[in-house]
Every structure is written in structure tokens, then in C-alpha cells.
Amino acid sequence: MLRWLIGGGREPQGLAEKSSVQTIGEEQIQNPYTELLVLKGHQDIVRFLVQIDDCRFASAGDDGIIFLWNAQTGEKLFELHGHTHKITAIAPFSSSDASEEKKHLILTASADRTVIVWDCTSGRQVQRVSCFHSTVKCLTVLQRLDVWLSGGSDLCVWNRKLDLLCKTSHLTDAGISALIELPKNCVAAAVGKELIIFRLLASNDRSEGWNVLEVKRLVDHQDSILSLASVNDLTFVTGSHVGELIVWDALDWTKQASECNFWDSSVHPDVQPEIKLSQSPNETSIQHLTSDEECVFAAVGKGIYVYNLQMKRVIACQRTAHDSSVLHIEKLPNRQLISCSEDGSVRIWELREKQQLPAEPIPTGFFNMWGFGRANKQANQAAKKMQENTPMYFLELVGDLIGHSSAVQMFLYFGELGLATCSADHLIILWKDGERESRLRSLTLFQKLAQNGDLQLKF
Amino acid sequence: MISAPDVVAFTREEELEDELCSEPPLPEEYSVPLFPFASHGANPWAKVASSKFTRDFILISEFSEQVGPQPLLTIPDDAKVSGTFDLNYFSLRIMSVDYQASFVGHPPGSAYPKLNFVEDSKVVLGDSKEGAFAYVHHLTLYDLEARGFVRPFCMAYISADEHKIMQQFQELSAEFSKASECLKTGNRKAFANELEKKLKDLDYTRTVLHNETEIQKKANDKGYYTTQAIEKANELASVEKSIIEHQDLLKQIRSYPYRKLKESDFHPYEPECALDQANVGCDQDLTTSEPGETHVYAHVPSYTPKLIKAKSAKCFDKKLKTLEELCDIYFFTQTLDQLHQIERTFRGDVCYLLTDQISRALLKQQSVTNFLFEDVSFLDEKPPEKQYRGCQGLSQDAVDGKCLEESPAPKVVISLGSYKSSVECVPIKMEQEIEDSQEPKMTESVTFEHQENLDYLDTDIKGSISSGESIEVLGTEKSASGLTKSESQASLPISPSPQVGRSKVGSRRTVSEDSIEVLSTCPSESLIPEDFKASYPSAINEEPYADDEEGGLRFTPKLNPDNADEQDDVSNQENLVQVDSACCIGKESPNFLEPLPDLGQKPCDEDGVVRIPPQPYRQAEQGLHGSFGGVPSHDSISGGLLPYELDSRYLTGSREVSKSSLDECSDSTSYISSAASTCSDRTPSPAHLACPASEKHKKKAGQNALRFIRQYPFAHPAIYSLLSGRTLIVLGEEEAIVKKLVTALSIFVPNCGIYAKPVKHWVTSPLHVVDFQKWKLIGLQRMVSPAGVNVLHALSRYSRYVSILDADSKTLRCPLYKGTLVSRLADHRTQIKRGSTYYMHVQSILTQLCSKAFLFTFCHHLHLPISEREPEESVVNRRMNFLKLQLGLANEDIKIVQYLAELLKLQYIQEPGQGVNPLLRFDYVPSFLYKI
Numbered sequence A: 001m002l003r004w005l006i007g008g009g010r011e012p013q014g015l016a017e018k019s020s021v022q023t024i025g026e027e028q029i030q031n032p033y034t035e036l037l038v039l040k041g042h043q044d045i046v047r048f049l050v051q052i053d054d055c056r057f058a059s060a061g062d063d064g065i066i067f068l069w070n071a072q073t074g075e076k077l078f079e080l081h082g083h084t085h086k087i088t089a090i091a092p093f094s095s096s097d098a099s100e101e102k103k104h105l106i107l108t109a110s111a112d113r114t115v116i117v118w119d120c121t122s123g124r125q126v127q128r129v130s131c132f133h134s135t136v137k138c139l140t141v142l143q144r145l146d147v148w149l150s151g152g153s154d155l156c157v158w159n160r161k162l163d164l165l166c167k168t169s170h171l172t173d174a175g176i177s178a179l180i181e182l183p184k185n186c187v188a189a190a191v192g193k194e195l196i197i198f199r200l201l202a203s204n205d206r207s208e209g210w211n212v213l214e215v216k217r218l219v220d221h222q223d224s225i226l227s228l229a230s231v232n233d234l235t236f237v238t239g240s241h242v243g244e245l246i247v248w249d250a251l252d253w254t255k256q257a258s259e260c261n262f263w264d265s266s267v268h269p270d271v272q273p274e275i276k277l278s279q280s281p282n283e284t285s286i287q288h289l290t291s292d293e294e295c296v297f298a299a300v301g302k303g304i305y306v307y308n309l310q311m312k313r314v315i316a317c318q319r320t321a322h323d324s325s326v327l328h329i330e331k332l333p334n335r336q337l338i339s340c341s342e343d344g345s346v347r348i349w350e351l352r353e354k355q356q357l358p359a360e361p362i363p364t365g366f367f368n369m370w371g372f373g374r375a376n377k378q379a380n381q382a383a384k385k386m387q388e389n390t391p392m393y394f395l396e397l398v399g400d401l402i403g404h405s406s407a408v409q410m411f412l413y414f415g416e417l418g419l420a421t422c423s424a425d426h427l428i429i430l431w432k433d434g435e436r437e438s439r440l441r442s443l444t445l446f447q448k449l450a451q452n453g454d455l456q457l458k459f
Numbered sequence B: 001m002i003s004a005p006d007v008v009a010f011t012r013e014e015e016l017e018d019e020l021c022s023e024p025p026l027p028e029e030y031s032v033p034l035f036p037f038a039s040h041g042a043n044p045w046a047k048v049a050s051s052k053f054t055r056d057f058i059l060i061s062e063f064s065e066q067v068g069p070q071p072l073l074t075i076p077d078d079a080k081v082s083g084t085f086d087l088n089y090f091s092l093r094i095m096s097v098d099y100q101a102s103f104v105g106h107p108p109g110s111a112y113p114k115l116n117f118v119e120d121s122k123v124v125l126g127d128s129k130e131g132a133f134a135y136v137h138h139l140t141l142y143d144l145e146a147r148g149f150v151r152p153f154c155m156a157y158i159s160a161d162e163h164k165i166m167q168q169f170q171e172l173s174a175e176f177s178k179a180s181e182c183l184k185t186g187n188r189k190a191f192a193n194e195l196e197k198k199l200k201d202l203d204y205t206r207t208v209l210h211n212e213t214e215i216q217k218k219a220n221d222k223g224y225y226t227t228q229a230i231e232k233a234n235e236l237a238s239v240e241k242s243i244i245e246h247q248d249l250l251k252q253i254r255s256y257p258y259r260k261l262k263e264s265d266f267h268p269y270e271p272e273c274a275l276d277q278a279n280v281g282c283d284q285d286l287t288t289s290e291p292g293e294t295h296v297y298a299h300v301p302s303y304t305p306k307l308i309k310a311k312s313a314k315c316f317d318k319k320l321k322t323l324e325e326l327c328d329i330y331f332f333t334q335t336l337d338q339l340h341q342i343e344r345t346f347r348g349d350v351c352y353l354l355t356d357q358i359s360r361a362l363l364k365q366q367s368v369t370n371f372l373f374e375d376v377s378f379l380d381e382k383p384p385e386k387q388y389r390g391c392q393g394l395s396q397d398a399v400d401g402k403c404l405e406e407s408p409a410p411k412v413v414i415s416l417g418s419y420k421s422s423v424e425c426v427p428i429k430m431e432q433e434i435e436d437s438q439e440p441k442m443t444e445s446v447t448f449e450h451q452e453n454l455d456y457l458d459t460d461i462k463g464s465i466s467s468g469e470s471i472e473v474l475g476t477e478k479s480a481s482g483l484t485k486s487e488s489q490a491s492l493p494i495s496p497s498p499q500v501g502r503s504k505v506g507s508r509r510t511v512s513e514d515s516i517e518v519l520s521t522c523p524s525e526s527l528i529p530e531d532f533k534a535s536y537p538s539a540i541n542e543e544p545y546a547d548d549e550e551g552g553l554r555f556t557p558k559l560n561p562d563n564a565d566e567q568d569d570v571s572n573q574e575n576l577v578q579v580d581s582a583c584c585i586g587k588e589s590p591n592f593l594e595p596l597p598d599l600g601q602k603p604c605d606e607d608g609v610v611r612i613p614p615q616p617y618r619q620a621e622q623g624l625h626g627s628f629g630g631v632p633s634h635d636s637i638s639g640g641l642l643p644y645e646l647d648s649r650y651l652t653g654s655r656e657v658s659k660s661s662l663d664e665c666s667d668s669t670s671y672i673s674s675a676a677s678t679c680s681d682r683t684p685s686p687a688h689l690a691c692p693a694s695e696k697h698k699k700k701a702g703q704n705a706l707r708f709i710r711q712y713p714f715a716h717p718a719i720y721s722l723l724s725g726r727t728l729i730v731l732g733e734e735e736a737i738v739k740k741l742v743t744a745l746s747i748f749v750p751n752c753g754i755y756a757k758p759v760k761h762w763v764t765s766p767l768h769v770v771d772f773q774k775w776k777l778i779g780l781q782r783m784v785s786p787a788g789v790n791v792l793h794a795l796s797r798y799s800r801y802v803s804i805l806d807a808d809s810k811t812l813r814c815p816l817y818k819g820t821l822v823s824r825l826a827d828h829r830t831q832i833k834r835g836s837t838y839y840m841h842v843q844s845i846l847t848q849l850c851s852k853a854f855l856f857t858f859c860h861h862l863h864l865p866i867s868e869r870e871p872e873e874s875v876v877n878r879r880m881n882f883l884k885l886q887l888g889l890a891n892e893d894i895k896i897v898q899y900l901a902e903l904l905k906l907q908y909i910q911e912p913g914q915g916v917n918p919l920l921r922f923d924y925v926p927s928f929l930y931k932i
Helices: A002-006 A273-277 A361-371 A377-389 A434-452 B013-021 B087-095 B162-167 B169-219 B227-261 B273-280 B329-345 B350-365 B376-380 B386-390 B397-406 B422-436 B438-456 B462-467 B471-488 B497-511 B515-521 B530-535 B539-548 B564-593 B595-601 B618-628 B633-650 B655-674 B692-711 B715-723 B735-746 B769-774 B786-797 B821-825 B835-857 B872-886 B893-909
Strands: A033-039 A046-053 A056-061 A066-070 A076-080 A087-095 A103-110 A115-119 A124-129 A138-142 A147-151 A155-159 A164-167 A178-182 A186-191 A194-202 A210-218 A225-230 A235-240 A245-249 A255-259 A286-291 A295-300 A303-308 A313-318 A326-331 A336-341 A345-354 A392-402 A408-413 A419-423 A428-433 B057-064 B068-075 B121-127 B132-142 B150-159 B727-732 B759-763 B777-781 B802-806 B811-815 B919-921 B927-931
Touching: A033 A392, A033 A434, A033 B769, A046 A087, A046 A103, A046 A408, A046 A419, A056 A087, A056 A103, A056 A419, A066 A428, A087 A138, A087 A147, A103 A138, A138 A178, A147 A178, A155 A210, A164 A210, A178 A225, A186 A225, A186 A235, A194 A225, A225 A286, A235 A286, A235 A295, A245 A295, A286 A326, A295 A326, A303 A326, A303 A336, A303 A392, A313 A392, A326 A408, A336 A408, A345 A408, A428 A434, A434 B893, B057 B087, B057 B329, B068 B087, B068 B329, B087 B121, B087 B132, B087 B150, B121 B162, B121 B169, B132 B162, B132 B169, B150 B162, B150 B169, B162 B169, B162 B350, B169 B227, B169 B329, B692 B735, B692 B835, B715 B727, B715 B735, B715 B802, B715 B811, B715 B821, B715 B893, B727 B735, B735 B759, B735 B777, B759 B769, B769 B919, B777 B786, B821 B835, B821 B893, B835 B893, B872 B893, B893 B919
Parallel strands: B727 B777, B727 B802, B759 B777
Antiparallel strands: A033 A428, A033 B919, A046 A056, A056 A066, A066 A076, A087 A103, A103 A115, A115 A124, A138 A147, A147 A155, A155 A164, A178 A186, A186 A194, A194 A210, A225 A235, A235 A245, A245 A255, A286 A295, A295 A303, A303 A313, A326 A336, A336 A345, A345 A392, A408 A419, A419 A428, B057 B068, B057 B150, B121 B132, B132 B150, B802 B811, B811 B927
């Protein structure tokens, strides 16, 4: 294509770089997104998208402005100004008081060391906290306890009224990079290479008071923990910068399984040569983790790996799923997986079973190699045994979405409403199913016709 | 594009087939009568043999008082046009049918010469011998040096085709009226300027004479008058009389527009902003409120008065002014432009004109689909009346008339002070004015005088009537006569509104240095009904002269120093006046200044009705009125609103457009109320006709498109890309070539809204996904530089959204097209030779396409299930069946109709307030590379 455009020999060398990235071409039958809507408003990188309810979402980024959007129409609902620096964390905070109707709030933390609570219905600032010593890097809402936590250089616990209930001592200067809720009033916080488990204890003197207590420090990771995801009530997973994936028991915080050979091609003699070429840590860092009941999906460098929790091994992978780092992945209900990357593209994958095709060389090589982990011999053997009678999987590219001109930071899947992607090019794009939209427009059209009395509808 | 068929409600499919099978007959409006001489093998478009000119032209003639009828100029200004046609003879013919009741000079019973504001007359005249038929528009212009101050002129549209003149009479009349109004406006301005100069001359002369008399008087101690002295006195008296006469004329000419505004068919000529800008410098303090008219009388500063020789006022120069000199130069060129436009508009065969008018009228009704392929300029255009007059069958005049008649009862005169619903009242006003016009005027002058002059009503100064300078006396008389009238109208409150003129003068005086400007723009003069003319000038208007004029240029000199009584009287009166006007300033100017800002915002609400909340103080209200200018305020509003109002009346048929015109109404209302003191710049352009540039553009685009089709074998997929909404990028190194291709292809691009064609002729920066949302046809520069590589990178990245036509290597990369529709649209073996013909061919096919899209869009069960339980698949099946079988579309043609349908839907469901959310629809289809 490009060669054709540039025409003949005038093309500068190295432009049409050779890439091992799988491409799909222009015919994408399974790709439902045939309509897009560009939402403009941000003036800097958009980093966060958060769903508020069925049809609304908020976006935030380096310009410090939060926008509320209608996911169906793309209408800009509110523009929330209040932060003076970039937004560092955002979390939805909906109240479920039985008495009043459901109130949708969002919490935003910014580099200006404030946290603001916004009312999504009115677009107003509800409250603002600015007593932080450092930038709050993560926010977690514990709905069950009706409190929320802010993680910076220390961990603070707040109630709905924004009263500080308790806080930990200063942890590190780098601060907490990720937080997740664990069962039994516990939270896991990723602080550099360490994973610290805190427990919230109801204080004795006051009814509403909580105390936070450090329970355990887990130091199994060799490098800083980048991603933290909860799988179910019993397990959670962490991923580090050098590509270690550890599956933890959520109750006793022990290591259930670990996988750290994502990058180590030396173990696998049959791996293709070009993969060996560059192995900078960046290529193997686990940027994002997501999971369903069976599997953990890891965005590792440019690739995507599917780790089966039962089999304790990687069952499928796409080593170079994108041209550069994958920033966010998400599993869809229909066995599909969406990933977005620094290369500005969003790709839709489908996890498929491989029908007895053992002869195919490359995937087999891949699958085999992940089985041999240093961690756990038993699991290895079990996996090896299973390999004979269990189906093999592969990730097939079913579509890609090209629209952004810069890194796609995050996306939000809205089911049949579509997909919202945000990017460093300051834009948010709403990807929609063209067929569905067309039908909806027809519906609106006939409603309007009936309303105007332009046409007598005969049903 | 005209022929979108009416929607047929059908329930069974057989019926539908029947409907589609039977060709509908040609609509009645299109049946052009057969050419009577067709049997002789004559070309119906051949020139009528007897005519001596080659094409239609416009002739301006004058009935000169010195040489009789003479031709002045022709449009186009080309000797070839008129050929051997005898313009002199024809001028005689057309000037001899002037039915204007040109009554000039001193009417019986009037002391002063009276200007006659005659209507233009419009006649059709034929001269079968010459083979010439003409629409003749007579008008009179004012010239101070002419007999009776008037110069008769006429503008004639001369054509060899009698039918054209007869059938286009309404249109011609409307257009010529505009031109005439423009010319006359300019003439009035020039005339007023001339009068002002003359007045200064006279003033100066009088001063000189007066001084001379004084000197003589001093020198003369014999106690009797010498003949010389008597002569001087007579001369002085005649100068005095002349001054009064000229002042009267000046007042008459200025009062003209306000009187005319009340007539429904009067369209004040609105000058363009350029003039406003130019004038702002000198009349910033001239806060005139009447749009378009008053400010053009801006006083020309730095005029040195000349001494007028005795009798010179009576004898005029033998060289008459030319038409150009008679008219303000700006208006003169405007008029010429307008006439040129008329010539261009009515050029060509009458059946073409008729068809064009009919199609336009029909198109107006296709409000759902017409945005797709029609000219933006055409859609933007304010629907002129002529479009409805053009075809009686479709005319809504009757309806409109009814509308006007049935409007609720007006709030006539009593509501003078309240602006509520003045907008609604407008159409009624137009009719009511005929009977009522006198009344409001009365009230105004009545109360005006009543309030201001009541104090000295009783003073016995009647004796001074004879002197001519004791204006107050006359003023009193006026007020007295006014009072009786006001008493006779018991229902009329003594409304504060007539204070207008006065407050205006008062406040103006505080800011204005130049007293003459004050005088010349004081609109209160225009309020004075004809009956009171004799009493002019009024004390207030006189006042600034007395105050500000320097040296001996006093307007009220002590003429008869011997008469002590009179002198006393005069000085007494002067005092009175000064006190009065001073108190007027003190009282009114703060009010005038203060309430204006907030009132400016308040009065307009969304209904387009001006609401003015009741004011606690009467003065505040007066201030408001002051801001509206000295004219009867409701008239000023109705005058300003007239064009809009008419528009919305004419548009009652089309909901959307009438909505928009309602918006305009509210805009204009708010404009009037908030910005009344500034000059009008938001007035509608008088030119309603399609801009000729677009006609040229069509021709050129058609020609280029024709060339494209013949040159490029892959024209079909390229056009398919455009029609199906896939952005086509024309890539090339040379701007001219790319732009030419873009122009050619632009005729195939459906509009996404009514705003502008989504065509970008030339881009040099890398494209982005947003661009494909906005533009459907882009000319892109190919550069060899690194920047150019970026451009190409972006292009290859977004290649799935675009088709790329490489103008340099003559290749096209786009999806496959296997349909049949485009081949009809763009047949490379077409016999069509002319660009404009091809353009029309394209338009007609696209219209067909539009009607298909319309049918498809608005068939309910093609998109939505008939019953609740019906699965989506069966709807899809039905839809595809309809597209394939009923609409006869094959393969990719379906996508075209689907895309157009999407556009129709978007346009229809769009809420008026917010714009269409630009969305990009695309398909994942493979592209192919086409080469020559």
C-alpha cells in the first residue's frame, strides 16, 4: 500500500519495515464496529476512561479536565474543571443507599495533590480533599464497607463524607502504584517490588472508625509490580516489570503459581530467531492483567498471553500482537479479547480451539516452551500430561480498529453500545456497530415522524 | 432535482408493483406548449426574425426637460447588443407611456413647493414592428435644479420575446423595484445633501445681505428708504422665503422613508455594511435607529457656503445633472450591479426560466431530501416571493393571504408604548395602516406638543405668525390643533412615546458638536404629519442652530429692530425655548442613557416577541423609546421586520424552514431592541437570486466531470466511492490538476447537512480520522520531502477509510464496483458535450437516486419489525428484497442507497438546536488497484 503510494523507487528505505505482527487486511467480517464517532474535548493525553452507568462514562487525562459522555450519542454531558494538574487516578463511587435513589459519584485524584468528588448527575463538585502529602496514585472504593482508599506515599482510608478514618505511616517515596480489594477486609497494595497486605479493622472506640494494619509483606517479585488484578474471591495475580506473573491465594497470601519465562527464549531451542533479537525488560514487562474465571490474560510487552489457572500454564499467546507495547487488554463475554497499544491500534482477538493440527510448527513451539517453568515441577508434569488430551488454543485476530494517531491508553467496552477508546492524540473515539446504529436511527426517525404527525403510521 | 415522487402508502406488495410499473405522466407544470412553427422545421429557440437586437438588454432612459426622451445607458453596455435597434425611438416610446401622476410644483392651497412621492409605474409595452417588447419601470428622481424638482426616468427590460415579458412580469417587477428603490434611496440622499448645501448658501447669503442692510441703515440718516435699501430688503425677503422653502423640502425628503415604511410593499433598500463602516467615523454620535435610511443622510462636513446671487435661486443651470450625479455614488453602483444581475437572471429562453422557477418551487417542498445534492447557496437562500408566483399551481399566496387576514386583532394605537407582540402585529399593521396611519401620527405630535409646550400655550404670541421666524407661535398652533384631535380620540392615552424626538434631540445635543448633524438626523421631523407642515420648523429643532452656529449665521436674527414688542417677544420665546430644551436635556438624557443597556437584553425572549417589562418610571420608557429612534416605534419595528415576517409567512408550508425563519425573527427583534442605536448591518441582502458564480461553477464542474469520465476508465468505482460515503482522496503534486479533479468530482458528493459540501480542495498536512468525518472529497498534496512521507504514512494507515485517486500516476485504489447505477451516471460514451448539460444529467439521475433513498428511508417495515415477535432476520430479508427487487438495485448500488438513507435519517432526526454529530461510517471491504 505505502509502496504503491510512494511509487516506484523513490521510497526511502526502511519505511515499509518488516514486521512479524499479524495483520488482518481490510476484509473483517467479524468486526462489528463499522461506525465511529470522534469525541473531542481534551487538550492533552487522555489516560482514563471509567464507566459510570449503563450509558455514561467519564474520561480524564493530563489536561486535568474530566468529561462526562453519553456512550450512545457521544454527547458531551459535563466538563468538570477543578484540578490544576494531570489526573492520576479515577474511580466511580456510586452510593447504594436504600432510601434515596442511586447517586453516581466519581472520585478523581490529581497531581495537584487533591481528590475531588463529583456528582455525575449535576456535574458539580461535591467535595474536595487537599491534605495529601503526595500525589494520590490509586483510588479504590470498598463498596461493602462504604469507604474508599487513596494510595500515595501512604494509604488513607476515607468514608463517604470524606472524613479521614485512618492512615498508614509513610511507606515509600515512590508510593503505592496499585491497590486491589481482597476478601476479609484486606487490600493488597503494590509498592515497588513489594506487595503489602493491609487489613482494615473496625476500631473499638467509635462505631464508624477503622484502623488499618499492615499484615504481610510479600517480596517474591524481582522488579517493580506494574499490574495487579483480582481473579476471584480466592485468587489474585500480580505482574512485574521483568515479566514475572504470580498467582496468589487471596486468603492466606501464598504463591499458588508463578510464570516468569515470558521473555526467556534461551530455554526454548525451537524459538524463531527474530524473537531473540531484542529482549529489553520493556519488552517483557507485564503492563496489564485481566482475567475471567478460567484464565488470566496478560499484556506482556508487545504480546498477549493467556494463562490458564487450572492448567497452570500459558495456553495461548500472540507474541507480537501489536507493533509496540500493549497498554490495556480486556476479555469480552464472547471469548473475545480486545487489546490496545502504543502503536495507536486496537485489536480484537478471539480465543479459539485448535483442531488437531499438531503439525503446525510455530504455535506448538510456543505452547511447549511455556510449560517449562522453573517454579514448579509438578505443575509442569501435569501440564505435559494434559497436553496430550486437552485441546490447544490460539488467539486469532478478528479485527482491528484504526483511528487514533497516537498511543491508545485505554478502552472501555460498553457491550452493544460499542467501545470507547482514549488516546494520547487527545481524542476519544466511540466505535459502534453500524447496523445497530442504523436501526436505532430508523426507530428514532419513525418516532419523530409519529410525533410530528407527518405520517400516519399503520402497524 | 425535482422528481422525487410522492410517497405512496402501500400495504400489499402487488399494489406497490402497480404503482411502480405505471409511469406517472409528466406533471402539468412541465408541459411546455408546443412551438407553433414546429412544422416548418424551425428551431424553437431561433431568434424572432423581426428583432433588430441580438439579445435581451436593459435600457435606462430619461425624459429630459431640455431635449425630450433620450437613452442614457444600456446593460450590458455593449453596442453589439442593441445592434441596429433605434434606442432613441424606443426611448420615446417607453417614455410616452408614463402613467405616473407626476404632479409637481405648488399644489393649490399650499404655500410651499411640495415634493411628490410618486409610486413607480410598471407597464408592458410592445412594438411589433421593431420586434421589441419591454417591461418598463418608470421612476422619478429629485433634482433641485430640475423643473418641479423631479426628473422622470425609466428602466426597461427589452426582449424580443413577448411571452417572456408577460410571464416574468411579476419577477421583473420585483427585481426592478429593488433596483429602483436603491436608486431612489441614493437619490434622496444626494438630494438631501444638495438641499443642505443650498440652505447653507442661503443662510450665508442672508447674513451677508443682512449686514449690508445694517450698514446701509447706519449710513442712511435721511429717515426714508432708498430704492437700494428697498431692493436689498426685497432680496432679503426672497432669500428668507427661499430658506423656508428649502427647509420644507429637506424635511419632506427626510420624512419620506418613514411614511413609506408603512406601506406593505415597500422594501427599504438596505445598504451593505461597507457603507456603515465608512460612515461610522463621522456619525458615531448619530445614533439613528431607522435601519438603512436615516444614516445615509449623514452630513457631509466642511462645506464652504457660497453667496447666492439675487435671482440665481430661480434660474437654473442649463446643464442638467447626469444620472450618476443625481444619485449617491455608492447607491448608483449598487443599482447598476442589481441591474446587471437582473440581466443575467432573465437571460435566455423563457422556458428555461420557467422550468427553473418551477423546479425551484418544487424543490423547496422536497425539504427532506433536497439537501443531499442541491446547491448550498440555493438552500441557504431566502425563499423569494417570486418562486411562489412563478407557478400558480403551487402558489401559497392564497394561504398566506388568509393567514394575514386571520391574524388576531391588532393592538393598534393604544399599544404604542408596549412592544409586546409587535412582531405578531406586523402583518396586520400592514393592512391596518391604510386606515389607521393617520392616527398614531396624530397622537405623537399631539402629545409631543402637549407635554412640552403646554406651559406657554396660553401665552399670547399669536401676533407673530406673520414674521415667519417666530416659530414658537406656530408650534403652539400646532399643538393646539393637535390637542383638539387628541381629545377627539378619547381612547388614546397621552402616551409618553412621542417624547422620542425630543429626548433624542436633547441627548444628542450633549454629545454632538455639529448642530447641523443634529438637525439633519433628527427623526422627529418626520413624525409631523402633512397637516402640520406649515408649522415647521419647530422650536426644538431650531434651537441648536441658535446655540451653536457661529458668527452671524443666526437663524433668528432681529429682523425688525424697530419693533420692540416683537423683539421682546422673540427674546422671550428664545428664553422659553432654551429653558425648555435645557430642562429637556437635564431630565431626559440620563434616562436615555441608563435604561438602554439592560433593556437591550431583556426585551427579547425566545418566541421572537419583544417583551418589555413594565417600567416603573415613565421616563425610563421614554428613554427606551428614544433608543428606538424618533420614528413611531411600532412602525420602525414592523419596518425592520418586514422581510423576515414575509419570509416566515411564505414558508408556512415547510416546518423546518419556518422554524429557522422564526429564529431569524427573534434575532432581528432582539437586534432592533438591543442594538437599535447602531446602524443596521444585519439586514437581509437584497439579492435573492441565485448567484451567477455558482452557475458558472456548475458549468465548469460539469465540463471537468465529463472530461474525467472520458479520460479515466476507472471513473465508476471512484464515483461509487463518493456516492457511498467513502472519502476519496485525490493525490497529486500539482495543485491545479488536483483541484480540477476535485471540482469535477464534487458534483457527485452528497451533502451531509445543509451547511456546506464536504469537499476540501487542497490539503498539505497529514490527514487524520477526523478529516474523513468532515470531508468526503479531499485534494491532497504529494510531496517528496520528509513531511510528504508523513502524509503518505497517514494515508496508508487510514487506507481502509479512503479511496485514493493518484492524479500523477493515474491509478485508483478503491473497493470494487459492480453495480449499474453509476454507469448511467457516468457513461464515457455519452453524447453530452456541454458541461452544464452534463451537470443537469447528473442532477436528474441523482434525484432519482434521492427518491429511492427517500422511499427506502421512510418505509417503516423495512427497518422495524411489523410485529413484536418478528425476528430481526426477516426484517433484514425484507429490506434487502425491497432494495433489490422493488428499487431494482444491484450489488454495490445498495450501499449507495443505504448511505443516502443514513444521511436522510441523520438530517431528519437532527434536533434543530444542535448540529449533526459527525460520524464516520465505513465497511471492511478490500480495495483494488486500478490502472489505466
